[in-house]
Amino acid sequence: MKLSTKGRYAVTALADIALQHAAGPAGASERDARLISLSEIAERQDISLAYLEQLFSRLRRAGLVESVRGPGGGYRLARPAAQVTIADVMTAVDERLNAMGDCDDEGGGCGGSRARCLTHNLWEQLSSHVHVFLSRTTLADVVADKMAPCPAVPDFSLLMDEDAMGGRTGSA
Numbered sequence: 001m002k003l004s005t006k007g008r009y010a011v012t013a014l015a016d017i018a019l020q021h022a023a024g025p026a027g028a029s030e031r032d033a034r035l036i037s038l039s040e041i042a043e044r045q046d047i048s049l050a051y052l053e054q055l056f057s058r059l060r061r062a063g064l065v066e067s068v069r070g071p072g073g074g075y076r077l078a079r080p081a082a083q084v085t086i087a088d089v090m091t092a093v094d095e096r097l098n099a100m101g102d103c104d105d106e107g108g109g110c111g112g113s114r115a116r117c118l119t120h121n122l123w124e125q126l127s128s129h130v131h132v133f134l135s136r137t138t139l140a141d142v143v144a145d146k147m148a149p150c151p152a153v154p155d156f157s158l159l160m161d162e163d164a165m166g167g168r169t170g171s172a
Contacts, residue, residue: 007095009047010055011142014064014089016041018081018139035074055093062092081139090134097131 021033038056042049056075059065064084065075077084090097110117141147 004095006055006093007090009051010059010089010093011086012045013041013047013052013055014059014077014084014139015142016045017065017075017077018143021077021081022143033076035068035072035076037074058093059089064088064092081143084139085135086137086142087131087134097127097134
């Protein structure tokens with residue numbers, strides 16, 4: 001499973017808005033949040049403005065952001081960051097949240113056949129774990145860096161470093 005830039009950039013842009021609101025005046029409501037222009041987000045996050053415009057059209061239709069046109073206009077979250085899950089964002093931009101690939105029960109089987117493939121349940125369970133994680137993680141969690149670590153692998157970057165070194169831990 002590979003996330004496209006659609007999903008990654010949409011989450012990044014909304015996290016940027018949530019962060020700007022969190023940095024605003026204490027006690028300000030979501031309604032009073034400063035409007036953030038797409039050009040501000042594009043500059044801070046190094047994302048194409050044209051691409052953000054496409055993404056925000058989808059995010060607005062999904063009810064995740066509100067927009068105000070004209071001078072001083074921009075975007076704000078339509079609801080508190082703690083109520084916007086990453087799964088909501090991914091769904092809004094049509095990001096696929098599963099690792100099923102050619103395994104598709106709708107077509108009757110996997111890879112064009114009528115039967116399930118040998119690894120069907122593996123990919124189905126992986127997809128389930130991803131969905132649960134993204135459904136439990138909110139923009140507020142991302143901004144506060146409070147995502148729950150995987151119990152089996154609390155520091156994924158160390159695991160990846162080990163894999164890159166052929167299973168060695170880096171100590172001589």
